[in-house]
Amino acid sequence: MFAQLISDIGSLWEKYGSVYLNGIANTLILATVSTLIGCVIGFFCGILQTIPCGPNENVIKRVLLKIVRIVIRAYVEIFRGTPMILQAVFIFYGLPYFFGVSFKDIWTVSIIVVSVNTGAYMAESVRGGIMSIDQGQFEGAKAIGMNHWQTMLYVILPQTLRNIMPQIGNNYIINVKDTSVMFIIGFSDFFAVHKMVSGAVFKYFPSAFMEMIGYLCLTLLASFLLRKLEKKLAGKPDYELVNTDQLVMTAGTYSYPSEAGSPFDEVSKDYKGEKK
Amino acid sequence: MSDHILEIRHLSKAFGSHAVLKDIDFTVDKGDVTSIIGASGSGKSTLLRCINLLETLTTGEILFHGQDVTKGKINQSSYRAKVGMVFQSFNLFSNMTVLANCMIGQQKVLKTPKEDARNKALYYLNKVGMAPYINARPDQISGGQKQRVAIARALSMEPEVLLFDEPTSALDPEMVGEVLDVMKSLARDKMTMLVVTHEMAFARDVSSHVVYMADGVIEEEGDPSVIFTNPQSLRTREFLKRILGD
Numbered sequence: 001m002f003a004q005l006i007s008d009i010g011s012l013w014e015k016y017g018s019v020y021l022n023g024i025a026n027t028l029i030l031a032t033v034s035t036l037i038g039c040v041i042g043f044f045c046g047i048l049q050t051i052p053c054g055p056n057e058n059v060i061k062r063v064l065l066k067i068v069r070i071v072i073r074a075y076v077e078i079f080r081g082t083p084m085i086l087q088a089v090f091i092f093y094g095l096p097y098f099f100g101v102s103f104k105d106i107w108t109v110s111i112i113v114v115s116v117n118t119g120a121y122m123a124e125s126v127r128g129g130i131m132s133i134d135q136g137q138f139e140g141a142k143a144i145g146m147n148h149w150q151t152m153l154y155v156i157l158p159q160t161l162r163n164i165m166p167q168i169g170n171n172y173i174i175n176v177k178d179t180s181v182m183f184i185i186g187f188s189d190f191f192a193v194h195k196m197v198s199g200a201v202f203k204y205f206p207s208a209f210m211e212m213i214g215y216l217c218l219t220l221l222a223s224f225l226l227r228k229l230e231k232k233l234a235g236k237p238d239y240e241l242v243n244t245d246q247l248v249m250t251a252g253t254y255s256y257p258s259e260a261g262s263p264f265d266e267v268s269k270d271y272k273g274e275k276k
Numbered sequence: 277m278s279d280h281i282l283e284i285r286h287l288s289k290a291f292g293s294h295a296v297l298k299d300i301d302f303t304v305d306k307g308d309v310t311s312i313i314g315a316s317g318s319g320k321s322t323l324l325r326c327i328n329l330l331e332t333l334t335t336g337e338i339l340f341h342g343q344d345v346t347k348g349k350i351n352q353s354s355y356r357a358k359v360g361m362v363f364q365s366f367n368l369f370s371n372m373t374v375l376a377n378c379m380i381g382q383q384k385v386l387k388t389p390k391e392d393a394r395n396k397a398l399y400y401l402n403k404v405g406m407a408p409y410i411n412a413r414p415d416q417i418s419g420g421q422k423q424r425v426a427i428a429r430a431l432s433m434e435p436e437v438l439l440f441d442e443p444t445s446a447l448d449p450e451m452v453g454e455v456l457d458v459m460k461s462l463a464r465d466k467m468t469m470l471v472v473t474h475e476m477a478f479a480r481d482v483s484s485h486v487v488y489m490a491d492g493v494i495e496e497e498g499d500p501s502v503i504f505t506n507p508q509s510l511r512t513r514e515f516l517k518r519i520l521g522d
Contacts, residue, residue, distance in 0.1 A: 137369065140367030140368065142356060143361035143367075143430075144356065144360070144429065144430070145354060146353070150385070154369075154380055154384060155369050158371040239409070
């Protein structure tokens with residue numbers, strides 16, 4: 001029984017190996033690119049949704065922000081609440097239907113559909129991630145004069161990214177698998193290869209078996225790499241004291257200003273005088 | 277024009293129907309070290325947060341060199357850059373090293389070139405004795421060290437006034453000293469400071485002016501030697517008696 005399966009797989013691989021590999025490559029490229037774009041969309045929505053808006057702001061800003069929030073809300077609900085396979089059909093066949101524009105390039109449509117879909121999920125993850133950041137981080141940034149964009153870009157989002165890395169990983173793995181629905185508009189991903197090959201040679205199970213193993217390998221590899229990335233984002237577990245920089249005092253000779261004053265009190269006068 | 281750096285006029289703040297600050301008036305001049313003392317819940321921290329515009333005031337004005345900063349959003353960021361703040365809970369950016377914490381504001385808000393920002397950051401980190409730790413992240417150093425870095429971060433912006441919101445309240449007793457020593461050295465450098473504190477010794481010995489607050493109003497203010505030895509108000513007397521325990 002197993003011997004049969006193995007010989008079937010062997011013959012499939014011999015004949016269609018490169019086609020399968022090409023499908024794997026397409027799946028990986030689509031999933032990776034779309035997840036990255038989806039993250040950008042998600043972060044962008046996250047920043048827009050968290051722009052502070054007190055009752056003292058002017059009316060135009062308040063109305064605009066309200067509209068932005070409604071639009072993002074609608075976007076999230078629609079793309080999270082409908083199957084991606086239908087979204088693909090809608091965009092691929094719907095746009096020519098209404099506007100007469102049609103997509104020549106399957107890649108473009110596929111990337112748009114998967115990115116926008118991922119973005120809808122990411123928008124919520126990012127919003128949750130931003131809300132989980134300690135309020136003090138926002139205040140610390142405001143207190144040194146940063147505006148909302150600077151606060152977000154340099155302080156909040158890097159921490160958010162670190163916190164929602166597991167969710168991004170989730171989305172990536174889901175995308176590796178779920179891009180298989182893009183066969184509906186003719187995208188030749190890993191799963192589409194299965195449909196094509198098994199239709200041609202009538203070896204459904206051996207091909208499906210290969211697909212299963214293939215997808216599992218892809219997602220295992222992805223999990224492994226994501227874990228590595230997560231560790232990297234967490235930063236180095238230890239640090240070195242710096243004693244070699246000429247501007248840095250030797251550690252141990254001076255810990256903090258004593259009752260008698262810091263050795264820098266005098267310097268500080270010079271420093272300030274020098275500047276003026 | 278007056279030489280007051282900060283002038284608080286008729287400042288009131290209410291959270292809903294609960295009035296936290298009622299008609300606060302006082303001024304801060306260059307080189308002043310003003311301590312704000314008072315029981316918990318008397319509105320000290322809220323006052324400081326109002327001054328840094330972290331809370332919106334209900335009524336009143338805050339004049340910075342004679343200019344009202346509560347109206348017109350344009351100069352809010354540049355105002356905050358000139359008024360440094362040190363928080364009770366440090367609020368160091370946890371995604372950055374100690375050095376980056378002291379550089380980011382200079383680079384992004386003041387647009388200081390990287391090399392200058394680094395030099396200035398190192399200068400002030402040296403001043404608070406934290407320069408060897410430039411590569412550490414905030415979660416790798418102790419509370420007292422964090423607060424000293426937070427002070428260096430605020431100083432790196434070279435503000436005209438430095439606000440301290442109970443800078444030692446979240447610290448273990450043994451770390452309080454190192455932070456207070458840094459603050460004392462700033463006072464010797466004639467840094468203008470506004471300090472909300474429970475450290476009565478600091479208020480008495482270091483500050484040039486003491487403000488006692490109770491229930492959202494300034495009950496009494498004046499020279500520390502007068503407030504601590506001969507308070508005029510009954511409430512001040514009772515508060516000091518309770519706190520100093522004699």
